Amino acid sequence: MPIACACGELGTMGTAGRLLVATPPMNDPNFERAVVLMLTHDETGAFGLVLTRPTELDALDDEGTLSDWIAATSSPSVLFEGGPVQRDSVIGLARLPDDDERSWATQVGASGVFSVDLNTDSTNAADCSNLRLFVGYSGWGPAQLDGEIAGEHWFVLDAAPHDAFDAEPHTLWRRVLERSPEHRDWVQRFPDDPGAN
Template identity: 70%
Template sequence: CASEPAVFFEGGPVQQNSIIGLARFTDADERSWTSAVGNGLHTIDLESDAANAIECASLRLFVGYSGWGPAQLDGEIAGEAWFVVDAHADDAFDAEPSTLWRRVLERDPTHREWVRSFPDDHTLN
């Protein structure tokens, strides 16, 4: 049930030796080996029976994660260090993750014009 592309994704710079599984299911049943994170998404216990994975409609594995201290993220958002836009459940399993950031920002008219001027490869900026 792994969602294409079949690769590990970078979850963030913290604990690069850890993996987080993110899954979506076709039903709303509770499962003992998952934790709901919202918007129909669940983290999965990667130490549970591997046969459980067959129940996933979509699954992605992320190496590492990003983390913030108490109130740090709220402070950064208040300081406008982040773009805040609505997430869609399908974003986590997008078939073209390399262009996802731009497409998500283009949903919000506040950011749309700015994003159009941004190079496809941000490292060239």
């Protein structure tokens, strides 16, 4: 499986380093109740990773070039589906101290979360206090995401440092909305179990 890197210059538009939270009902099953951490957003398009889609693939089963990175993954130690684009690639996010420069990691916003270059020396994994690996990513063409936000398909909310490594990703959508006073009512209107409504 090829290794992708979201390292380099991050975009300067409004969503980079922030969360996109899907507004219900989302007609695209790839993004139903999704929380997407945006890595870039500029005039050429946007790129992010879905934080709420753990796969059934146990990350610890891989013994190839990613084995040291995989051994450092946060619970649950599975690969996450980052989105519907390039599902044959792997992208890493890590929590690192932001006190020194690393050529193998690029900070995502101001949250202490970094996109890591998995093609570098895997002993760098030891520096990560949290690590998550994503298969594929979410991508938008020029102005496409801006149109979706204007069409109210997404809320744009601030990311907390722990969001990218949450131990209970299936409930992250609800909890992110609950911490935003102006969006809490969405949780009551669209409960996790619609039969409980």
